[in-house]
Amino acid sequence: MTETGVSRISISLPLELLKEFDESSRQMGHEDRSKAIRAAMRSLITESMWTREERGAVVGALIIVYNHHVKELEEKLTDVQHHYKHVVASSMHIHLDEGNCLEIIAVRGESREIRNLAQKLTIRGVKQLKQAIITPQ
Numbered sequence: 288m289t290e291t292g293v294s295r296i297s298i299s300l301p302l303e304l305l306k307e308f309d310e311s312s313r314q315m316g317h318e319d320r321s322k323a324i325r326a327a328m329r330s331l332i333t334e335s336m337w338t339r340e341e342r343g344a345v346v347g348a349l350i351i352v353y354n355h356h357v358k359e360l361e362e363k364l365t366d367v368q369h370h371y372k373h374v375v376a377s378s379m380h381i382h383l384d385e386g387n388c389l390e391i392i393a394v395r396g397e398s399r400e401i402r403n404l405a406q407k408l409t410i411r412g413v414k415q416l417k418q419a420i421i422t423p424q
């Protein structure tokens with residue numbers, strides 16, 4: 288079957304990730320996997336657009352999950368935050384389990400600086416980084 292403007296792709300991913308993805312998308316009411324993947328892709332594109340856009344003052348949080356066992360990772364993440372202390376308002380550290388830590392970094396300031404900070408925090412051992420950014424009125 289040929290559908291104009293539609294690409295069929297093949298991707299490799301861990302089985303467990305796929306199971307979790309299917310379960311989550313079912314719970315969010317997506318009818319099928321293709322639709323769920325489209326929604327996830329749009330969400331990634333929106334996030335990426337934020338990181339490219341130039342804006343003024345923002346507030347929000349950077350949320351990261353990282354591997355607790357990666358050597359010197361915790362020190363590196365702390366060093367980066369010290370370097371960006373002009374936009375880091377506060378941070379909270381949660382020990383998730385034996386191997387994972389969650390860190391919530393409250394940010395306030397120039398969006399460009401916060402984008403730079405997010406980029407610097409994306410280092411080996413950081414499994415996920417979410418940016419929850421609000422433009423204050």
Ligand code: NI
Pocket residue numbers: 355380381382383387388389
């Ligand atoms: Ni921890």
